Amino acid sequence: MHDAALDLLRRIFGHPGFRGEQAQIVEQVANGGDALVLMPTGGGKSLCYQLPALLREGCGIVVSPLIALMQDQVEGLRQLGVRAAFLNSSLDATQAASVERELLAGELDLLYVAPERLLTPRFLSLLERARIALFAIDEAHCVSQWGHDFRPEYRQLTVLHERWPDVPRIALTATADEPTRQEIAERLALEHARRFVSSFDRPNIRYRVVQKDNTLRQLRDFLLAHRGHSGIVYAFSRKRVDSIALQLCELGIDALPYHAGMDAATRAAHQRRFLQEDGVVMVATIAFGMGIDKPDVRFVAHVDLPKSVEGYYQETGRAGRDGEAAEAWLCYGLGDTINLRQLILQSEAGEERKRLELRKLDALLGYCESTTCRRQSLLGWFGEAHAGGCGNCDNCLEPPQSWDGTIAARKALSCVYRSGQRFGAAHVIDILRGIGTERVLQFGHDQLSTWSIGNDLDERQWRSVFRQLVAQGLLEADVHGALHLTESAGPVLRGDTTLHFRTEQPKPPRRRRERGASTTDQEFDLAPDALVRFNALRVWRANTAREQNVPAYVIFHDSTLRTIATHAPDDLDELARIPGIGASKLDRYGEDVLQQLFDAA
Known part of the structure; x- marks a missing residue:
């Protein structure tokens, strides 16, 4: 057999x-x-x-x-x-x-x-x-x-x-x-x-998590580094999908929206364009999910926090199906955590289901705030041991620094408690920093003992503190978004335990790339003559796919075209030895491929 x-x-x-x-x-x-x-x-x-x-x-x-x-x-x-x-x-x-x-x-x-x-x-x-x-x-x-x-x-x-x-x-x-x-x-x-x-590891995917700080700008900078690539941007809601897709188009990025609120014909047309064309960015809710077999998706970006580790793993897994380098980029903030927790608590699901979904959300938060190898943390959820040090995630490539956040945590927790555990992080941060907003003055919170005790940290640093307190289970949000202390907060307030927080990274310098430039050619790392052949083969493949009304990758994967371009076979026998070319494809496309190589010589 x-x-x-x-x-x-x-x-x-x-x-x-x-x-x-x-x-x-x-x-x-x-x-x-x-x-x-x-x-x-x-x-x-x-x-x-x-x-x-x-x-x-x-x-x-x-x-x-x-x-x-x-x-x-x-x-x-x-x-x-x-x-x-x-x-x-x-x-x-x-x-x-x-x-x-x-x-x-x-x-x-x-x-x-x-x-x-x-x-x-x-x-x-x-x-x-x-x-x-x-x-x-x-x-x-x-x-x-x-x-x-x-x-x-x-x-x-x-x-x-x-x-x-x-x-x-x-x-x-x-x-x-x-x-x-x-x-x-x-x-x-x-x-x-x-x-x-089998191992759940996808070694070709680079995992990166960044904290929200002007999401559209962060997404734009990320996409500019992937100009010319096909990719997926996942957003939480239909309204957000439409907004982001429109703004990306205004920036000159070929972006299409996709969600269940669109009519079926438009959804199908957008999916068809994504599958059949190169360089299209699909902005979508998770309605754009299973069934995406496109092998050359070079990135999956999340501009909002997914609901679970499983969802995140499956969605990021749509990148790099061809085994080539790909990137999974997640941009999240404290607001994501609170919104998802509210949705879970307000749902009509039973208590057992709510507890399970909260546990899965907490596991994903732990992944996001981890200072160790992302791959080790991700695979651990599926019961697979990994030694760490993968060399292909942000924590391995740029090891994060940590700091003793015990005093900051006690200030934050105390301020939440003294303001009545009725407010969200933004209001509590205003109290800590001594910002006399109308709301702070309305409730007399400028008279609290915690007023202005946190002006040693800026707003961005305090947001990071609160995000990590929620991730570590010391604070939780109710259905209205108000923060409450958990039982785990007691030892910290009493000084019985210490906490270390991940250091907030400074804003990265803005990337400069000429409009219309693509990183595809550099990543494929082809010799100049092979690059000419590769580009000619891609043009031929795109035309052939359009004639047959099928996705381009159904004809040949990029990896197959790259191998053909590198080895430049002279005849059908040599072409047949290229991985990915079976007897049927050799018979259907062999002569055309050889003609493209001849014309590009």
């Missing part, structure tokens, strides 16, 4: 060998066994069910949650010569009937379907009459009611095991802590499935 799998891997997908545990997973499922696979985005999960489906008799049924995800996967497979199709609401009745006939005639290798359609009596009846190679349940974390992408239909997928007990099943996800893994196994009746847990 291994030799047959390796032959298909090379001949169809154009890869010289398996990565990580792919070979063992393929063998497990191809031989009829069940599998639960946890593998990071970009780790090659799709191959783990696509190859077994080709090795076994019948059609592989892939349960996928989003239309965009299905369509991209199917188009990519068809480019490879694989007989793939999907059934979803984008097809009319005639098209759907044609796909169903192909399934029953044994003319499909893989069929992608949404869980809602799969669970209909009509479709289950259709499957009874078809030859099924396997069931693949993609994005399996959607089964967890405690997760950030819960889909209730996923919980009914046990019907697959009940009605087809002899058909192997493989459930796959890139995001699951240990409790979620257990829930996936239990809800999908995969307790006895063999588990494959």
